[in-house]
Amino acid sequence: MDGPYPHVQHIHGGAAGVCPTPANDTNGDGIISVTEGAGGYGAIQTTLTTSGATTPAEGLNLELGGQGGTYSVQREITLDAATKASLESGTAVVVVHGLDPATAGVSTEVFSSPSDLNPDLPLGATSPALCGTLTATQMGAMPQGGADTGVAQETGTNTAALALGSGLVLAAAAGGAYMVRRSATKA
Numbered sequence: 001m002d003g004p005y006p007h008v009q010h011i012h013g014g015a016a017g018v019c020p021t022p023a024n025d026t027n028g029d030g031i032i033s034v035t036e037g038a039g040g041y042g043a044i045q046t047t048l049t050t051s052g053a054t055t056p057a058e059g060l061n062l063e064l065g066g067q068g069g070t071y072s073v074q075r076e077i078t079l080d081a082a083t084k085a086s087l088e089s090g091t092a093v094v095v096v097h098g099l100d101p102a103t104a105g106v107s108t109e110v111f112s113s114p115s116d117l118n119p120d121l122p123l124g125a126t127s128p129a130l131c132g133t134l135t136a137t138q139m140g141a142m143p144q145g146g147a148d149t150g151v152a153q154e155t156g157t158n159t160a161a162l163a164l165g166s167g168l169v170l171a172a173a174a175g176g177a178y179m180v181r182r183s184a185t186k187a
């Protein structure tokens with residue numbers, strides 16, 4: 001649509017707490033769809049919107065997602081009971097959706113085919129791009145200065161961190177967040 005490609009992003013939970021691997025691309029189209037990946041990371045529990053509501057109902061609200069290749073979100077949100085339970089059990093997973101059409105490694109036909117979540121959206125826009133399992137760490141004190149109250153994601157660093165006002169700091173283990181798209185298997 002001539003705009004920056006969107007990234008809806010969520011805390012998923014209620015499943016195994018694991019991110020998909022290329023082996024999850026069961027239909028072999030070069031993209032791991034939500035249908036192919038969600039068995040490991042579960043359903044949307046919190047939508048990490050850039051503003052406004054953070055409920056699962058906003059899960060596909062592209063206007064409240066991140067935009068383009070680099071962005072930052074700093075906000076404080078209140079997690080619901082389901083998300084807290086996943087965090088406590090180690091099954092909470094941050095998933096950033098939306099592949100870069102320039103680097104997705106698939107044809108335009110595949111990228112733009114109907115999303116398994118909403119046929120009005122392209123498959124590439126809703127499929128997982130980044131994923132990391134959250135682990136809880138008790139902090140003795142809140143971080144000083146501007147706490148990272150949202151997911152911070154920088155290209156190339158493979159990190160995702162979430163700091164909560166409760167004093168819990170949740171961070172994906174180094175190397176635990178990784179690109180889940182894969183190189184094209186078709187020319």
Ligand SMILES: [Cu+2]
Nearest residue numbers: 009010044095
């Ligand atoms: Cu998601």
